[in-house]
Amino acid sequence: MKRKTPWSLTGLATGALMALGGPALAEEPVKIGMITTLSGAVGYIGEDIRDAFQLAMDQNGGKLGGVPVELLVEDDGFKPGNGRQIAEKFMYDEDVKILTGIIFSNIAGATVPDVVDNGAIYISPNAAPSNMAGKECHENYFAVAWQNDALHEATGIAAKKMGYKNAFALAPNYQAGKDAIAGFKKGFGGEIVGELYTQLGQTDYSAEMAQIRAANPEVVFQFHPGGMGIAFLRQYQQAGLLGQIPMVLSEPATDAVILKAVGESAVGINGTAHWNWDFDNEASKTFVAAWKEKYGDRPITYYASQSYDTALLIASALKETGGVDDIDALRAALRKADFDSVRGPFEFGPNQHPVQNWYLVDIEMGEAGVPVTVTKELLVEGFGDSYSALCQM
Secondary structure, eight states: OOOOOOOOOOOHHHHHHHHTTSOOOOSSOEEEEEEEOOSGGGHHHHHHHHHHHHHHHHTTTTEETTEEEEEEEEEOTTOHHHHHHHHHHHHHHSOOOEEEOOOOHHHHHHHHHHHHHTTOEEEESSOOOHHHHTTTOOTTEEESSOOHHHHHHHHHHHHHHTTOOEEEEEEESSHHHHHHHHHHHHHHOSEEEEEEEEOTTOOOOHHHHHHHHHHOOSEEEEOOOTHHHHHHHHHHHHTTOTTTSOBEEOGGGSOHHHHHHHGGGGTTOEEEESOOTTOOSHHHHHHHHHHHHHHTTSOOOHHHHHHHHHHHHHHHHHHHHSSSSOHHHHHHHHHHTOSOBTTBSEEEOTTSOEEEEEEEEEEEEOTTSSEEEEEEEEEEEEEOOTTGGGOOO
16 A cells, blocks of 8 residues: 655644735745756756756745745766655655656656545656656646657658758667657658667767668657667767768757767757757746856856756745645645746646647857757747647546
């Protein structure tokens, strides 16, 4: 039998304040549990998730929506079992009612169902597997970044718009990798002359390079986040494929850390994005300026923007509820998405996943001698995901 989260009862003072027509402000800081990956070659992603969320808190004196908050952070070590154990500790030992931070879909799959089934709210700043967007959707589960298929579906749409008729697709053999290829194929609609699933954490892609060369596609789509992406792009160049077969990539394969690591070999690649550092809206400019002030020349990634938006979303809900004692009210406030996203237009679809714009970006050499993504044009407007129709909430 699953243990249930020991929800605290609403006090008389809280009731009195609510009777006066305003939210009751929490006397103790609201604890937010962050489970993220801080270890290994992908550890920088977890650091960005953690630090961008903390940045939003610091900008508001340790508060979100006027409510004092305490961020509890634990490293899942890139292991699904660890994620689940950390979640249990947060919920049962710390009475945490809002959790966030998971990067990888295999960890989300092992962790999120127990969180939401036990009455807590989980808000994803990254991982958003297809099953949780469709038939297994849950009223306590929100995805802020994207739905796993949707970001790659946009890349498929871009490849089709560029005139490519066939493609070779590669991704790691786990849920997000399967969603990536499924999404790309859906948006692309052309012939797939090769489809490969690599190992999660793989760093040697010599066999894959040989298969790409033999297939001789018009374009290559690959999804390899973090250190995997760095290794893939370097080896693609070393194999002499960069100048022969173009690539079109989604955000996780073109983040700022990857581009800095691979250098000139990334220049000329096309990609898609829901946010970029050069966006001309006030929320984004405020975020970019604050990041640069605090972290100097440290690259600013899509992951950081997603976590920052997650904090802003939580702030918008806490501003309305004053705390987390009334989960129904908190959930309703989150659904409104009443905040200014760094990516511009943002709302939740019926499955509580984003409806947002996607853009074409090019990778060019920046003024500092480091490749950067440059926004070129709007690709698709108000784009949701194909699983929302399956969600019965």
